Amino acid sequence: MVSLRAAARLRPSLTRIAPQFSLRAQRAFTASALKAAPSAETSYITGEPAGPRIKTEIPGPESKKAIKDLDTVFDTRSLNMLADYTKSIGNYIADPDGNVLLDVYAQIASIPVGYNNPALLKAAQTPEMASALINRPALGNFPSHDWAEVLRTGILTVAPKGLDQVFTAMAGSDANETAYKAAFMWRRQQERGGAHVEFTQEDIASSMLNQAPGAPQLSILSFKSAFHGRLFGSLSTTRSKPIHKLDIPAFDWPQATFPLFKYPLEDHVAENQKAEAEALADVERLITTHHLPPCAVVVEPIQSEGGDNHASPAFFQGLRALTKKHNVLFIVDEVQTGVGATGKFWAHDHWNLDTPPDMVTFSKKAQTAGYYFGNPELRPNKPYRQFNTWMGDPARALLFRAIIKEIERLDLVSNTAKVGDYLFSGIESLAKKYPGEIHNLRGKGQGTFIAFDSPRRDEFLKKAKGFGVNIGGSGEKAVRLRPMLIFQKHHADILLEALEKIVKS
Amino acid sequence: MVSLRAAARLRPSLTRIAPQFSLRAQRAFTASALKAAPSAETSYITGEPAGPRIKTEIPGPESKKAIKDLDTVFDTRSLNMLADYTKSIGNYIADPDGNVLLDVYAQIASIPVGYNNPALLKAAQTPEMASALINRPALGNFPSHDWAEVLRTGILTVAPKGLDQVFTAMAGSDANETAYKAAFMWRRQQERGGAHVEFTQEDIASSMLNQAPGAPQLSILSFKSAFHGRLFGSLSTTRSKPIHKLDIPAFDWPQATFPLFKYPLEDHVAENQKAEAEALADVERLITTHHLPPCAVVVEPIQSEGGDNHASPAFFQGLRALTKKHNVLFIVDEVQTGVGATGKFWAHDHWNLDTPPDMVTFSKKAQTAGYYFGNPELRPNKPYRQFNTWMGDPARALLFRAIIKEIERLDLVSNTAKVGDYLFSGIESLAKKYPGEIHNLRGKGQGTFIAFDSPRRDEFLKKAKGFGVNIGGSGEKAVRLRPMLIFQKHHADILLEALEKIVKS
Known part of the structure; x- marks a missing residue:
């Protein structure tokens, strides 16, 4: 039912459509948006427009x-x-x-609870936030008296099951790299015979020369088409696109096959199982034979930048088992998948693992970054081994705390699971209606973490803006949807209408 | 002259001294602080105590x-x-x-204008700051409409001479690593024949395998005892201490000799000149013969973490000439030296270079990070080559702008130059009075960026707290002074008194 007020608010906002689209398309879009928007549903964020508004070309x-x-x-x-x-x-x-666009890209999947969210605004205006901004500590040396409380009432309240410690960082890349560092130190400590065994003179001297054994001939195993960041260590595990890697020196670390699924899943069960079995075999082969032995395997629950590539819980259970078997750490990179987008707080919650990952890295929607761990052996055996000046940013940690509270207050993880199912069904219908335009729809049961391939992807994304929607891509041909956690059914309706206009246009 | 009010404010604050020190030391310290503090000088920051207050052990x-x-x-x-x-x-x-301590360590040299600085507090409480905190953009994709203005009225107002562009980052490590990436891309572009020449299929294919030529066999040349950060690429150029490097894989990049000066300088002129000439020869040898050709030389104006090692302007002029001669980039890492501490805004302003460095990296006192550059060829030839989700933090960029304004308003770079000279003279007198306790005093004419060696350094730093001063160390035996830019003569007096108590105790 359309309230008069909602209709009034909506209409002027749709009077002008991007000039590059025909009048017919314009009228059709306006009509459909009018149909889509006025649900009885109240937006989580007061003051949201009822729909996009396109005033000029973009x-x-x-x-x-x-x-x-x-x-x-x-x-x-x-x-x-x-x-x-x-x-x-x-x-x-x-x-x-x-111009005002429905944003389902959300700053490359990093806005959690909406632009100008009032609860975050409140948190940003507290004296505590001002102090964190202007009195930035070197956290490892001079933490604030209330740092334990900030962690305990914030970052640690959402620690993945089985993990109760955190090392804070600045962004996804250094979150992953500090996790890798912890893995290398852990492995070398084991090789030495434990935390109490001192470094040898050879270790010490060779480390200063960037040579083994002090700078060890070990590796991190990642997967083909993975993305883990773009600094030198993380980039050595990133295998998404040449443009990310060209001209940058890299460690000679191994990459395992990732099981590229065929869709629709129900028609390719045996093939996909085979692909996963082969990928696991490849992991085991690399762990046992690579000339730079991997001390950890790092994996995204859904390969995001690399094209939204999914695998089954069974695959990840298999990975956990393999890493256990070969005494290799299991690092789950939840930089893009974490903080609710898949309909669970952490995407790896979908896997029902027997034993938790050794480390879970986070960033993006958390607006701060770091890695969680549980095993005390992952604290290096001496101080100053895992250390830097800032070790994160308490201002951003306070913001994450406010984000967590907002997610809990509005039950946004459940919302995302539900709206994700609704959106997926809607796109599934579109895919049937326009079989040449929407391929390999994926992300079923994964909240709003949905993607599909488009035969003219870049054009698709460009056109989307004219229809009032900001959408991103991933990999070579995927359209990836990364709505915020406050994305609701009425937003899904607007998006579905826009998607149909795009594929029809 | 002591005003009654100042004396009244001061006295209670000094009634209790750390219990581990003798009553005699306590009385002596109280008396001397009473003598030192009450100058006619007004603190830049209203509400500062007149001196330290030690109530318990620390x-x-x-x-x-x-x-x-x-x-x-x-x-x-x-x-x-x-x-x-x-x-x-x-x-x-x-x-x-x-307990309240005079802080001349300042969060590892990263607090610029004092705790709870009112001007920064004001900046932290603006609607603009709140928006930057809660609407964090993916800067490369969706910059804010006023981002150019934020840069132009902030970060770029203090761009080193000859450099007018900035790539923003999160902290010192990634500032350096993104500068290194720019250097590698620049070199490979030259090798290919220019920005218009496309990558070869071999480049593309091999980059995805972490192999040359796509992941090139090139290097960054750094110096022995240098510190440039602790992520994998930056750590490969860091040569400060084994504890920073042990167990972490590193690139086989070259390290050149750094000219370790003998002090006092006036007694070792010829020796030190010889050391610099030898170091330059070593740089040239490595540039021309290392099996992984360096595409850039990175150097700190004063090696900070590595022990406060200085070199002369002539040495750095020589480095600039050598890098020009061999078509190698010259990156100056001003993470610790930058933003006023040496009595110039950038420490390399002391060198009077004919041509500016190719890149200058910054962090710490800037409270944000990145690298400056001028040569348009240092913008990679395609988009998305130098890119990540956040590419810095506008909230921290706004804070840097407020810091710059505060530095200008109070003329704090001049202040630091003047107070530094005063402090240096004071320590020089102490060094003469206690020749066994203060060695190799260095930093003359370098603002408050002063250090000396102590035969019992760790004990020295520990004792300092009992006398009301928070001081840090660097390298194996240096006491490094890193006051804020609001450090004044009366603070220097308190510090000098405390230093004397420490060496006497």
Whole structure:
């Protein structure tokens, strides 16, 4: 049912559509958005528009001017859309030309509870936040008297099952790299005979020369098409795209086959099982034979940048078993999958593991970063081994605490699971209706962490803006949906309508 | 002259001294602090105490309890002192037991303008800051409409001479690593014949396998005892201490001799010149013969973590000339030296170079991080080559802008130059008075970036707390002074008195 007020709010917002689209498309879109938006559902974020508003082409004249100016001091060649965050709200991102788009890319999957979320605004305005901003500690040396409480009431309340410690970091790349460092130290400590055994003179001297044994000939095993970051260690485990890797020296670390599923899953059960069995065999082969022995396996629950590649819980159970068998650590990179997007707080909660991962890394929607662990042996045997000046940012840790509270208050993980199912069904129907346009739909039962392949992906993403939706891609041909956790059924309706317009246009 | 009010404020604050020191030491310290503190000078930060206040041993009972609790969730073995930032002000750091110390370590040289600086507090409480905190963009894709202005009125106003571009990062390590990445891309682009030449199929295929030529056999040249960070690429250029490097795989990159000066400088002119000439020859040898050709040389203006090792402007001019000669980039790591501490905004301003460095990295006192550059060829030839989700943090960029304004308003770089000279003279006198206790005093004319060696360094630093001063070390035996930029003559007097008590005790 449409309230008069909602209809009034909605109508003017849809009067102008991107000029590059035909009047017919424009009318059709306006009509469908009018149909889609007015549900009885209340937005979690008060003040959200009822739908997108397209006033100019994107970028419009104001944006173009500003981009030209920005380019004189900042590389804008990867710029997707200039944003005006003061006017963005909830699921909607605004630009300087007055365009307002439903944002299902959400800053590369990193906005958890909406633009200008009032609860976060409140947290950002506390004296505690101001102090964290202006009195930034070197956490390892001079932690604040209430740091334990900040961790315990924030980051640690959502620690994955079985893990009760955290090492804080700044972003996904250094979260992964510090986890790798912990893994190397753990392995060498085992080789030495335990935490009490001192480094040898040879270890010490060779480490200063970047030579073995002090700088050991060991590796981290990752998977083909994986993405774990772009600094030197993390990039050595990243295998997503050449543009990420070209011209950067890398460690000669091994990559295992990732089981690339065929879709629809129900038609390829045996093939996909075989692919997973082969991938596990490849992992075992590399663990036992690679010339730089892996001390850890790192894996994303869903390969995200690499094209939204899924595997089954059985595969990950198999990985956990293999790593246990060969005394290799199991690191789960939840930088993109974590914090609710898959309909569980952590994507690996879907796997029902017997024993937890050894380390779980996080960033993005957490707005802070780090790795969780449980085994006390993963604390290096001496101080200052895992250390840097800031070791994270308490201001961002306070924000994560506010995010967690907001997720809990609104039960947003359940919301995401439910809305994800609804959205998936809707896209499934579209895929049947337009079989040439939507391929390999994936992410069923994985919240809103949904993707499909498009034969004209880049064009698809570009067109989406004209229909009022900001969408991202992943891999070579995937359209990846990464809505925020406050994405609701009525947003899903708007998205579904827009998707249909795109594939029809 | 002591005002009655200042004396009244001061006295109670000095009535209790750390119990581990004798009553005699206590009285002497109290008397000397009374003498030192009451100058006519007004503190830059209103509300600063007139001097330190020691109420318990450090850590005291409250701190001990809190540290024990913190240790259950966070590694506290490198903890130096638990702080209460709500009670810290200006140059003074407080703890939960009511102790207040003059802080000349300043969060490992990273607090620029004092705890709870009112100007920063104001910046932290603006709507702009709140928006930056809660609407964090993926800067490369969706920069804010005012990002150019934030850069231009902040980070770029202090860009080193000749450099007008910035790539923003999160901390010193990734600032350096992204600069290294830019260097590798630049070199390979030159080898290919320019920005317009496409990658070969071999480049593309081999990069995905972590093999040359796509992952090139090139290197970054750094110096012995250098510190450039602790992630995998930066750690490969770090040569400070084994504890920083042990058990972490490293690239087989070259390290050149750093000219370790003999002190006092005036007595070792010829020797030190010879050491610098030899170091430059070593750099040239490595550039021309190392099996992984260096595409850049990275150097700190003063090796900080490695023990406060200085070299002359002539040495750095020589380095610039050598790198030019061999078409190798010259990266100056100003993470610890930058933002005013040496009495110039950038330490390399002391060198009077003919041509600027190719890249200058920053972090710490900037409270944000990144690298400056000028040459357009250092923008990689395609988008997404130098890219990550957040690419820095606008909230921290806003804070740096407020820091810059505060530095300018109070003329703090000049202050630091002047107070540094005063402090250096004072320590020089102490070194003459206690020749066995203070060796190799260094940092003359380098602002407050002063250090000396102590025969019992760790004991020295520990004792300092009892006398109301928080001091850090560097290298194996250096006492490093890293006051904030608001450190004034009357603070220097307190520090000098405390230093004398320490060496006498």
